[in-house]
Amino acid sequence: GAGVSQSPRYKVAKRGQDVALRCDPISGHVSLFWYQQALGQGPEFLTYFQNEAQLDKSGLPSDRFFAERPEGSVSTLKIQRTQQEDSAVYLCASSLNGARNEKLFFGSGTQLSVL
Amino acid sequence: QQQVKQSPQSLIVQKGGISIINCAYENTAFDYFPWYQQFPGKGPALLIAIRPDVSEKKEGRFTISFNKSAKQFSLHIMDSQPGDSATYFCAAPSSGSARQLTFGSGTQLTVLP
Numbered sequence: 001g002a003g004v005s006q007s008p009r010y011k012v013a014k015r016g017q018d019v020a021l022r023c024d025p026i027s028g029h030v031s032l033f034w035y036q037q038a039l040g041q042g043p044e045f046l047t048y049f050q051n052e053a054q055l056d057k058s059g060l061p062s063d064r065f066f067a068e069r070p071e072g073s074v075s076t077l078k079i080q081r082t083q084q085e086d087s088a089v090y091l092c093a094s095s096l097n098g099a100r101n102e103k104l105f106f107g108s109g110t111q112l113s114v115l
Numbered sequence: 116q117q118q119v120k121q122s123p124q125s126l127i128v129q130k131g132g133i134s135i136i137n138c139a140y141e142n143t144a145f146d147y148f149p150w151y152q153q154f155p156g157k158g159p160a161l162l163i164a165i166r167p168d169v170s171e172k173k174e175g176r177f178t179i180s181f182n183k184s185a186k187q188f189s190l191h192i193m194d195s196q197p198g199d200s201a202t203y204f205c206a207a208p209s210s211g212s213a214r215q216l217t218f219g220s221g222t223q224l225t226v227l228p
Contacts, residue, residue, distance in 0.1 A: 004158070031214070042121075042204045042218030043159065056214065091158050100214065101147035101166075106158030 004107035006092050012113045013082045021077045021110045025094030032075050033104065034067055035091040043091055049075060050098045082114045117141055117209040121219030129227050134192040136222045138205035141186065149216070150179065150190050151204045159204060163190070195226045 005024040013019050025032050031050055035043035036059075045059040051072040060067070064083075069075040079086055089109040095102040120139045128134050140148075146166050151159035165172045165179040165188065172179045178191040192199055202221045209215035 033214075040221070042119075042206075042220050043216075044218070045209070045215045048214050059215070093158070098214075101164075101208065103149075103161050103164075104159075104216070106160065108156065108158050 004092055004094055004105050006090075006107035006110050008110060009108070010111050010113075012115065014115055015084060016081050018078065018080045019082055019112065021079075021090050021112070023075045023077070023092030023107060025073065025075070025092070026096075026105055027073075029094035029096050029105070030072075030098040031095040031102070032069055033093040033095075034075070034077050035093065035106075036061075037089040037091055037109065039088070046077070046090075079112075082112075084114050087112055087114045117207055117215075117217040119205060119207050119217050119219040121205050121222060123222060124220070125223045125225070127225045127227065128195050130195065130197060132195050132226075134190075134195045134199070134224055134226070136190045136203055136205070136224070137187065138189065138207075138219050139185075139187045140207040140217075141210075147208055148179070148181065148188050149206050150177075151206065151218070153202045153204065153221075162203070192224075195224075197226045197228050200224055200226050 007022045034046040037043045047067045048056040049069045064080045066078045089111050091109045093104040093106045149164035150162045152162045153159040163177045167181045167183045176193045181188045205219040206216040
């Protein structure tokens with residue numbers, strides 16, 4: 001596709017529900033990142049994939065957060081037993097080669113609201 | 116853990132004026148400092164980046180100035196236009212991983228017509 005695509009665009013969940021957020025990176029991009037952006041703040045790193053391998057998950061805030069990229073393209077970020085503090089925009093980004101300091105291409109994000 | 120401090124939080128300039136946004140970072144073993152621009156409802160988009168083997172990089176109306184000894188870098192937008200109204204984020208690689216970017220808290224720029 002022309003850019004990074006994320007779905008759904010908006011998600012409303014009741015506290016305690018599980019949610020799954022999808023990311024379609026730019027075709028051929030090796031690296032994929034998830035970031036969390038709270039209202040009025042900068043993005044915060046969650047996790048990083050190179051192809052299907054999750055190389056860094058140090059930013060995941062708790063074991064309720066889980067990400068996968070089983071075939072090295074589409075990725076899913078799953079949040080179990082959602083809490084109000086999980087409300088944020090979840091951004092996915094991809095880059096071409098997985099090299100250091102590469103340009104990141106961000107999607108428009110999924111805005112998650114937990115009631 | 117890398118910290119990036121960005122100022123000001125918000126900035127209002129007249130059309131044609133100069134917008135200046137500042138960032139300070141902590142120790143890092145990696146030398147790559149990007150600025151991202153974000154419009155409402157969109158993801159951040161890379162605007163300009165610098166590797167501080169140079170002290171300044173210019174692309175069109177956008178310039179990054181870098182002071183390695185002070186661990187500071189700034190974005191200058193010359194001849195600011197209403198279309199530049201957006202939120203700007205500086206970033207720096209995290210101490211442990213060049214693939215983790217730590218972002219500043221953002222500067223909301225408004226350019227008045």
